[in-house]
Amino acid sequence: MSSEPSNQPSSGRDISPSPVRATKPVARSVIVGRRIRVGDAWAYFLAFVLGVALLAAFVGYHLTSSYRGEMAYWKARQSSVAYDRAQRVSDWLNERRADAELFSTRPSVQDALRAHYNSNRPAKRPTDGPADLTPVLDQMARVYRYVGVYVLDHDAQVVAQSSGSLPLSPLLKEIGQKVARTGMFRMDLLGDAPDKTLASLSVPVLPEPGTAEARPSGQPLGVALLVFDAAHTLFPLVIREGVPTRTGETVLVRREGNDIVFFSPLRHVPAGSRSREGLAAGLLVLLLGGILVFHRRHVLTRVLKQEGEKFRRLLESAPDSMVVADSEGRIVLANFQTERQFGHPRDELLGQPIETLAAERSRPEYRERFHRHAADLSYQHSGPCMAPLGLRKDGSEFPIEVLMTPLESPEGVFLISAIRDITERKQAEETLRKSKAALEEAQQIAHLGTWDLDIANDRAWWSDEMYRIFGVDAESFVPTLEASIHCMHPDDRELVASVLKEAFEGAKPYDIDYRIVRPEGSERAVHAEEEIRRLNAELEQRVVERTAELAAANKELEAFAYSVSHDLRAPLRAIDGFSQAIVEDYSEKLDDQGKGYLARTRKAAQRMADLIDDMLSLSRVTRWEMQREQVDLSALAGHIVADLRQSEPARNVEAVIAGGVVAHGDRRLLEIALQNLLGNAWKFSSKQPRARVEFGMNNRNGQTVYFVRDNGAGFDMAYADKLFGAFQRLHAQGEFEGTGVGLATVQRIIHRHGGRVWGESAVGKGATFSFTL
Amino acid sequence: MDDKVILLVEDNPDDEALTLRALKKNNFMNEVVVARDGAEALDYLFAMNRYAARDIREWPAVVLLDLKLPKVSGLEVLRKIRSDERTRAMSVVILTSSKEEQDVTESYDLGVNSYVRKPVDFAKFVEAVKQIGLYWLLLNEPPIPPRRA
Numbered sequence: 032m033s034s035e036p037s038n039q040p041s042s043g044r045d046i047s048p049s050p051v052r053a054t055k056p057v058a059r060s061v062i063v064g065r066r067i068r069v070g071d072a073w074a075y076f077l078a079f080v081l082g083v084a085l086l087a088a089f090v091g092y093h094l095t096s097s098y099r100g101e102m103a104y105w106k107a108r109q110s111s112v113a114y115d116r117a118q119r120v121s122d123w124l125n126e127r128r129a130d131a132e133l134f135s136t137r138p139s140v141q142d143a144l145r146a147h148y149n150s151n152r153p154a155k156r157p158t159d160g161p162a163d164l165t166p167v168l169d170q171m172a173r174v175y176r177y178v179g180v181y182v183l184d185h186d187a188q189v190v191a192q193s194s195g196s197l198p199l200s201p202l203l204k205e206i207g208q209k210v211a212r213t214g215m216f217r218m219d220l221l222g223d224a225p226d227k228t229l230a231s232l233s234v235p236v237l238p239e240p241g242t243a244e245a246r247p248s249g250q251p252l253g254v255a256l257l258v259f260d261a262a263h264t265l266f267p268l269v270i271r272e273g274v275p276t277r278t279g280e281t282v283l284v285r286r287e288g289n290d291i292v293f294f295s296p297l298r299h300v301p302a303g304s305r306s307r308e309g310l311a312a313g314l315l316v317l318l319l320g321g322i323l324v325f326h327r328r329h330v331l332t333r334v335l336k337q338e339g340e341k342f343r344r345l346l347e348s349a350p351d352s353m354v355v356a357d358s359e360g361r362i363v364l365a366n367f368q369t370e371r372q373f374g375h376p377r378d379e380l381l382g383q384p385i386e387t388l389a390a391e392r393s394r395p396e397y398r399e400r401f402h403r404h405a406a407d408l409s410y411q412h413s414g415p416c417m418a419p420l421g422l423r424k425d426g427s428e429f430p431i432e433v434l435m436t437p438l439e440s441p442e443g444v445f446l447i448s449a450i451r452d453i454t455e456r457k458q459a460e461e462t463l464r465k466s467k468a469a470l471e472e473a474q475q476i477a478h479l480g481t482w483d484l485d486i487a488n489d490r491a492w493w494s495d496e497m498y499r500i501f502g503v504d505a506e507s508f509v510p511t512l513e514a515s516i517h518c519m520h521p522d523d524r525e526l527v528a529s530v531l532k533e534a535f536e537g538a539k540p541y542d543i544d545y546r547i548v549r550p551e552g553s554e555r556a557v558h559a560e561e562e563i564r565r566l567n568a569e570l571e572q573r574v575v576e577r578t579a580e581l582a583a584a585n586k587e588l589e590a591f592a593y594s595v596s597h598d599l600r601a602p603l604r605a606i607d608g609f610s611q612a613i614v615e616d617y618s619e620k621l622d623d624q625g626k627g628y629l630a631r632t633r634k635a636a637q638r639m640a641d642l643i644d645d646m647l648s649l650s651r652v653t654r655w656e657m658q659r660e661q662v663d664l665s666a667l668a669g670h671i672v673a674d675l676r677q678s679e680p681a682r683n684v685e686a687v688i689a690g691g692v693v694a695h696g697d698r699r700l701l702e703i704a705l706q707n708l709l710g711n712a713w714k715f716s717s718k719q720p721r722a723r724v725e726f727g728m729n730n731r732n733g734q735t736v737y738f739v740r741d742n743g744a745g746f747d748m749a750y751a752d753k754l755f756g757a758f759q760r761l762h763a764q765g766e767f768e769g770t771g772v773g774l775a776t777v778q779r780i781i782h783r784h785g786g787r788v789w790g791e792s793a794v795g796k797g798a799t800f801s802f803t804l
Numbered sequence: 805m806d807d808k809v810i811l812l813v814e815d816n817p818d819d820e821a822l823t824l825r826a827l828k829k830n831n832f833m834n835e836v837v838v839a840r841d842g843a844e845a846l847d848y849l850f851a852m853n854r855y856a857a858r859d860i861r862e863w864p865a866v867v868l869l870d871l872k873l874p875k876v877s878g879l880e881v882l883r884k885i886r887s888d889e890r891t892r893a894m895s896v897v898i899l900t901s902s903k904e905e906q907d908v909t910e911s912y913d914l915g916v917n918s919y920v921r922k923p924v925d926f927a928k929f930v931e932a933v934k935q936i937g938l939y940w941l942l943l944n945e946p947p948i949p950p951r952r953a
Contacts, residue, residue, distance in 0.1 A: 592904070593902070593904055593906075596901065596902040596903070596904050597871070597872040597900070597901050597902045598872070598901075600901040600922075600924060601816050601818065601819060601901055602818075603924045604818070604819065604822065604901070604922060604923075604924050604926070604929065605816075605818035605819070605822065607924050607925060607926050608818070608821075608822040608825070608926040608929065609818070609821075609822075610926075611926040611927065612822075612825060612926075633925075633926075636924060637924055637925055640924035640925075647904075651905075
């Protein structure tokens with residue numbers, strides 16, 4: 032839209048005449064200069080409104096940021112509506128004007144006028160004229176829905192009129208005279224019919240160049256006057272076309288000097304306006320000489336174009352998705368980032384509930400938070416971030432953080448949600464968590480404890496391994512410096528204290544050996560290296576060294592395992608084999624007791640072989656080089672259960688395996704973990720008449736938790752801490768077989784994945800083992 | 805096939821006795837030559853030292869090869885067998901205690917015909933030996949040694 036409509040070129044002839052003032056009761060008119068394009072004129076009107084509003088922005092400088100938000104909302108909604116309608120009105124007017132002009136150049140019209148003038152003189156062709164023109168006018172009225180079509184002479188005497196049209200009113204006569212005098216196209220409102228909104232289009236009938244004229248040169252022959260009912264022709268365009276609205280009012284307004292003229296007689300006929308399908312027409316924000324004149328009704332639309340534009344740009348350039356929703360939670364505005372992040376085109380989002388953007392399971396939380404904000408505006412800026420999951424159009428989910436800020440406005444409460452994609456942050460957190468877990472494990476393997484001391488506050492932090500080395504309980508022991516020294520052998524305390532003191536004061540590293548006395552009384556020799564951390568480089572160096580030590584330890588472990596694997600089993604084979612040989616070859620020399628002893632010997636040998644195998648598999652799990660990939664746990668569980676069924680075909684076990692459970696991890700290790708868990712479930716439910724084994728997945732606090740459940744013997748939660756220790760068993764060998772390595776193996780696998788594993792049960796109530804990855 | 809020998813490479817006399825017993829219990833009557841370390845196994849196979857008089861082209865029906873052996877390891881023996889024209893196609897079965905992945909992988913990399921882990925349970929061991937014997941002594945069509953020595 033042009034912001035400088037007054038600069039449109041206009042010839043001297045086209046000076047607009049004074050309009051009919053709004054203050055006059057007779058009529059309200061919009062006068063359009065002939066050479067000014069009607070579209071620009073309307074653009075000028077709107078630009079004026081915007082200009083007015085800008086001034087209002089200065090007046091309302093103190094308005095709060097929430098007000099600006101509101102502006103943006105309305106602006107977004109209204110500017111497109113306003114533009115669209117202005118365009119339609121402009122187009123419509125242009126068409127009508129073209130019609131009228133075309134009509135005025137019709138030979139039949141011109142002939143009729145000439146005949147009219149001639150007939151006023153001594154009649155030359157008395158039969159010509161109006162009688163011939165009526166069918167033409169009737170047709171025109173019918174086709175274009177004109178209430179009346181008139182052809183007037185230069186003195187506004189009716190030369191011809193469509194049949195059924197009213198006699199020319201004094202107002203129309205006055206308009207006709209003006210057009211005849213000025214030769215300008217005009218449109219007028221004829222507020223003289225109580226049940227209609229009549230308007231007229233008047234166009235001069237100009238003689239064809241070169242024809243002999245009855246009128247002085249340059250003077251119009253007459254006037255063509257078309258009367259229409261705006262309620263049937265123009266208003267529907269404004270009300271219904273484009274974006275339908277039941278509440279929005281539309282401004283068709285123009286300033287004339289100190290007056291405002293507006294094309295909406297309905298404003299002055301309230302009863303009439305309400306009777307028209309609830310149309311509330313005409314909105315006006317008017318500033319005259321610095322005085323704000325507000326319309327007496329609600330100001331529904333405030334268009335602050337520049338403020339709105341600023342806000343819009345701000346919104347568009349925001350790195351987060353910005354979504355404005357009304358108090359019902361329907362989206363009324365979304366920025367570009369929203370489109371990009373969620374994959375929804377903006378048009379699709381408008382009018383949708385805000386939780387469209389949240390994953391199914393985050394929706395209740397999202398909705399609840401939304402309504403709390405909407406109900407209590409004091410939540411502004413204080414609302415903590417929440418971390419639900421966003422949902423893209425393609426169905427994929429991603430972690431988001433949402434900050435909601437309410438906006439209060441006369442139209443109700445709106446909420447601006449700033450939605451941030453926190454996938455990367457989550458990943459960073461996860462990486463940190465895993466590296467911490469890995470460090471813990473590394474310390475555990477290397478029997479290396481570390482501690483930090485805040486000297487000023489005598490507050491220390493111990494790594495988990497420290498508690499293990501010192502043999503104290505992490506829950507109850509408070510690791511102050513004094514408490515640490517108290518753990519040491521009495522003979523060494525002084526030495527350690529002085530070395531520490533020196534280290535603290537001189538910031539000198541130390542390297543000492545001392546003894547500690549564990550609570551149960553055993554002594555341990557401890558080697559301590561201490562340094563006041565000044566440089567991270569030293570720390571990194573230590574990490575390198577420890578990594579090398581760990582690698583060496585790992586290699587040693589591997590050699591050990593290899594040796595065990597080869598050498599430890601051979602004697603067992605001999606024990607078993609020769610016992611069997613005795614039974615076979617010398618059975619007649621043995622009584623039952625002797626045979627029984629040999630049977631026990633063999634059984635013990637076999638159990639030891641099992642222990643060795645499990646121990647090796649446990650160490651293998653530690654040494655195994657992990658390769659992460661997508662693993663279909665459902666399929667793995669299915670195969671494992673099938674194997675279990677095959678191994679014990681006589682058992683009838685109901686297995687419930689959830690489909691589509693996938694995880695990111697090492698296939699081989701996860702298979703071993705599931706083998707152990709499902710194997711346990713299978714084993715411990717063996718005494719149930721209707722055994723049931725279940726594998727599935729659920730979500731706890733946004734984390735995926737995998738579980739294996741059975742309805743078997745269960746265990747006493749009092750011993751839950753022993754579950755995952757190697758060679759720990761909660762059942763007698765006679766009750767359930769096993770070496771007690773399975774869960775230790777599972778735990779090691781899960782820890783290597785950076786996850787957590789735990790068991791829940793009650794005796795006789797079955798057990799559930801859950802893990803995260 | 806009874807005329808063909810079985811070469812058992814085994815350093816542990818207990819395992820040797822048990823393997824022989826298992827073969828006997830399965831009624832395999834083949835002569836069993838026992839080599840008690842890797843070097844001795846190579847002497848036999850390549851007709852060297854105390855086996856110098858032997859015809860190198862008389863292959864055993866199968867070589868039962870332990871991995872952890874004194875002097876020369878089982879894998880080394882296997883490597884030598886596979887890298888020599890004269891013995892390349894010989895049937896070799898690894899019969900050992902270990903099922904360490906590196907052992908299994910390396911053995912197959914070197915071209916072993918089978919890898920069998922000795923079970924502790926003697927009954928199972930007998931069964932395993934029976935299967936080995938059935939396959940390598942009866943079912944399997946033996947490879948033909950090259951003509952030229």
